[in-house]
Amino acid sequence: MSEKRLELVQGLGPAAAMAMVVGHIIGTGVFLVPSSMARATGFVGLVFLVWIVGGALSLFGALTVAELGAAMPKAGGPYVYLTRGFGPVWGFLFGWMNNLVGKPASISTIAAGFLIFVGFFVPGVRTPIFTLHLNVPFTGHSAEFVFTWAQPLAAAAIAFMSFINYLGVRLAGRLQVVLTCIKVGAILAVVVLGFLFAGKRAPSAQPFLPPSLNLGLLTGFLTAMVGALWAYDGWIDLTFAGSEIVEPHKNIPRAVVGGTITVGVIYLLANIVYFRVLPIEAVATAQNVASETVRVFAGAKAAAWITAAMVVSAFTTLNSSVLTGSRVPFAMARDGLFFRVADGIHPRFRTPSGAIVFQAVISCLMVLTGQFEDLFSLFIFAQWIFYALTVASVFGSRHKEPDLARPYRAWGYPVVPGIFVAGGLALTVNLWMQKPVRSSIGLLLILAGLPFYRRWKGSISVTLASPGI
Secondary structure, X not given: OOOOOOOOOOOEOHHXXXXXXXXXXXXXXXXXXXXXXXXXXXXXXXXXXXXXXHHHHHHHHHHHHHHHXXXXXXXXXXXXXXXXXXXXXXXXXXXXXXXXXXXXXXXXXXXXXXXXXXXXXXXXXXXXXXXXXXXXXXXXXXXXXXXXXXXXHHHHHHHHHHHHHHOOHHXXXXXXXXXXXXXXXXXXXXXXXXXHHOOOOOOOOOOOOOOOOOHXXXXXXXXXXXXXXXXXXXXOHHHHEHHHEOOHHHHHHHHXXXXXXXXXXXXXXXXXXHHHHOOHHHHHHOOOXXXXXXXXXXXXXXXXXXXXXXXXXXXXXXXXXXXXXXHHHHHHHHOOOOOHHHOOOXXXXXXXXXXXXXXXXXXXXXXXXXXXXXXXXXXXXXXXXXXXXXXXXXXXXXXXXXXXXXXXXXXXXXXHHHHHHHHHHHHHHHHXXXXXXXXXXXXXXXXXXXXXXXXXXXXXXXXXXXOOO
């Protein structure tokens, strides 16, 4: 008789599940991307429109993924949904992309944002050490890589949070609840204090909305959407750890949908305060919009406290990202479709220890190669291709498995998932046009998984065909 395989434990209750969603989504984005959004659009009204459209698109995805997560609460999330909805090669390509590009880029971006906040207290942390210029053959484009002191420190932050997750899912879940309460409290403090004490700001030279629309404004709007969707990212990640959630048929839909709506409201309130205090010209040039906003109406000491809370906020998101992301390589390796190093559960801590270490190494390597905006552009391009496919898999799932128990059914089906899929594909095409070098790197890394799929799939077939199996 073969030894029974260890399984992951259901250690995430309703509070931890909600904290995973809210705490993961609210990371660095709401504090940092308003600047790039203001530069891309040039008008306050368009910035708010970007936040609203990005929030609605994310909510449409959350409404659909909640159905898949409640019906198939397995480790790996979209890897499982795509495999069952469209076929194993699609599930594999998602996992390959997520494990080698998407999740490491997300984790490294969060860590890079964390060091931006630390730079408020230690300005020299972002001092460049050297700059590398590369000409990309056959494209006419060049790439620039700037190496700063912040990058090895960001790698250390990734290693530390990976160690916390190595020690147990319950520990990581409790930490997530505490840190999420701190970060939400800090943002609400900015909102309340901004409305109570902010005086009349300096007038802006720009009107609220553009007098007319043109192609340049549309391009700027889509570019700003990248930042907004990065800020909203995380609504899907809870499903990666579906097998570790208590009563997943109830808690996955509640956390995914409720958490996304909660974050959308918080983001709009925060941006109202930003633009109530600062003109769009100041927002566009601010390195940290939230800290600059508080500094203007409450002074430097208050800004320092808010920035310290942002450091906590980045750590919260880093924690949830490490936890959820490591479950995909674990699930694939257990199926024989990924590197063996990612397989296995720690006998004492009951965590996917090999997958956590593998993910940490890739993320640390990636954080050494790019700056904040470059990293989140690479992440959005690679990830949103499969976000669109994951949401689309609900069509395949309902067709192929009509009798599958679905405790929650997506609201607005088929229109809502259809809008999300169209929006996701439009975003990735635009981003490839805007960032061709990094987007092409992401696409090539995805396609590079096909030879590995054929090899691993062949190995599984040989194993199953062996005598005695």
